[in-house]
Amino acid sequence: MISTLGVSQPRSVDLLPPTLQTIPEAIGKNIAIARARTRSRIMAVVKADGYGHGAVTVARAAIAAGAEWLGTTDIAEAPRLRAAGLTVPILTWLNPSGVDAEAAATGRVDIAVGSVGELEAVLEQTSPTALRVHLHMDTGMAREGCPVHEWDALIAAARQGERQGKVRVVGLMGHLPLADQADSEANAPAVSRMRQARRAVMAAGLDPPLTHLAATSGTLTDPATHFGMVRFGAGLAGIDPSETTELHGASRLTAPVVHSATVKAGTPVGYGGTYVTGTPTNLSVLPLGYADGIPREISPDASVEIHGRRHPVVGRVSMDQIVIDTGADLVPLGTTATVFGPQDGVTPTIRDWARWAGTIPHTLVTGIGPRVKRTVA
Numbered sequence: 517m518i519s520t521l522g523v524s525q526p527r528s529v530d531l532l533p534p535t536l537q538t539i540p541e542a543i544g545k546n547i548a549i550a551r552a553r554t555r556s557r558i559m560a561v562v563k564a565d566g567y568g569h570g571a572v573t574v575a576r577a578a579i580a581a582g583a584e585w586l587g588t589t590d591i592a593e594a595p596r597l598r599a600a601g602l603t604v605p606i607l608t609w610l611n612p613s614g615v616d617a618e619a620a621a622t623g624r625v626d627i628a629v630g631s632v633g634e635l636e637a638v639l640e641q642t643s644p645t646a647l648r649v650h651l652h653m654d655t656g657m658a659r660e661g662c663p664v665h666e667w668d669a670l671i672a673a674a675r676q677g678e679r680q681g682k683v684r685v686v687g688l689m690g691h692l693p694l695a696d697q698a699d700s701e702a703n704a705p706a707v708s709r710m711r712q713a714r715r716a717v718m719a720a721g722l723d724p725p726l727t728h729l730a731a732t733s734g735t736l737t738d739p740a741t742h743f744g745m746v747r748f749g750a751g752l753a754g755i756d757p758s759e760t761t762e763l764h765g766a767s768r769l770t771a772p773v774v775h776s777a778t779v780k781a782g783t784p785v786g787y788g789g790t791y792v793t794g795t796p797t798n799l800s801v802l803p804l805g806y807a808d809g810i811p812r813e814i815s816p817d818a819s820v821e822i823h824g825r826r827h828p829v830v831g832r833v834s835m836d837q838i839v840i841d842t843g844a845d846l847v848p849l850g851t852t853a854t855v856f857g858p859q860d861g862v863t864p865t866i867r868d869w870a871r872w873a874g875t876i877p878h879t880l881v882t883g884i885g886p887r888v889k890r891t892v893a
């Protein structure tokens with residue numbers, strides 16, 4: 517692609533690598549917003565490496581700002597949090613390859629169980645310490661959690677496990693299916709299922725101290741979903757699926773200009789020549805492509821920020837590079853371009869990129885590739 521620019525420049529300056537910077541202060545502010553919306557405990561969900569922001573970094577910032585629990589999908593994500601000195605309770609809820617009950621109990625990691633089979637796999641093991649479990653009930657998602665017709669069997673097996681001293685049922689969990697709707701009416705069926713589950717476990721003689729249903733959207737919009745704890749994940753990164761609340765973007769993706777050139781009108785740019793310059797202009801290349809998580813499907817509106825100004829991304833996104841049309845400015849080699857960052861009126865946000873790519877911000881932040889250097893602000 518460089519050759520299409522017609523001019524080459526020697527690399528005589530030291531270039532900073534493409535970098536994703538996590539901003540703990542923003543995570544703290546997002547927790548403060550959640551705190552103002554709920555009196556329930558707050559679990560910071562740091563699955564998928566903290567939504568791409570670094571699980572330990574996000575967890576530390578969230579706990580410093582008042583989160584009381586940590587949540588991950590797989591138990592394999594927990595030891596790193598413990599190794600980092602984080603001592604709050606940790607819950608994991610999807611362990612397809614099973615759980616080592618003793619390791620979980622000694623690591624003080626709670627396990628959500630969504631079927632009799634999952635619970636039995638735990639009860640078959642011998643562990644000196646009772647494993648703390650949360651009964652995970654399907655509250656309308658049909659993705660995870662125990663279906664209603666199996667609740668009684670799961671509850672009975674859990675009761676039996678408690679009697680044997682093998683497990684302690686410490687939580688009851690559901691998940692809201694309509695996370696992108698800020699609508700208590702839409703949540704009502706799940707809330708009512710959660711209450712029904714609560715009555716069923718109480719009737720069986722169990723009394724789990726903690727019931728939890730809401731994720732970010734429910735936390736921000738619907739107190740009826742809060743119960744004893746909310747599980748706040750996307751919101752930590754500044755993503756509000758309900759689009760009701762201005763949260764703080766918690767990351768910044770930057771890259772150096774590695775090549776700049778002045779080109780004539782009529783110059784095709786990138787693979788397929790899908791973009792042809794309409795006037796004489798300046799082009800710059802950034803060393804980031806779809807291998808680094810820049811979506812290939814972006815619309816012509818996509819842009820980056822250089823020195824406080826927006827410049828469009830032009831031509832196809834390559835595996836390793838994108839080209840920016842900087843108009844009248846011939847941008848010096850090594851100049852930092854900001855692909856996305858916290859909202860400041862100029863810098864594109866992850867919401868902008870999600871719109872340009874026809875996706876949700878979650879996919880962008882969790883899709884930044886391994887070549888991009890990680891730092892903490």
Ligand SMILES: *Cc1c(COP(=O)(O)O)cnc(C)c1O
Nearest residue numbers: 561691731732747748749750751
């Ligand atoms: C991912 C996840 C959450 C957090 O959801 P956000 O919308 O990102 O806050 C909560 N609970 C479960 C079960 C999840 O899988």
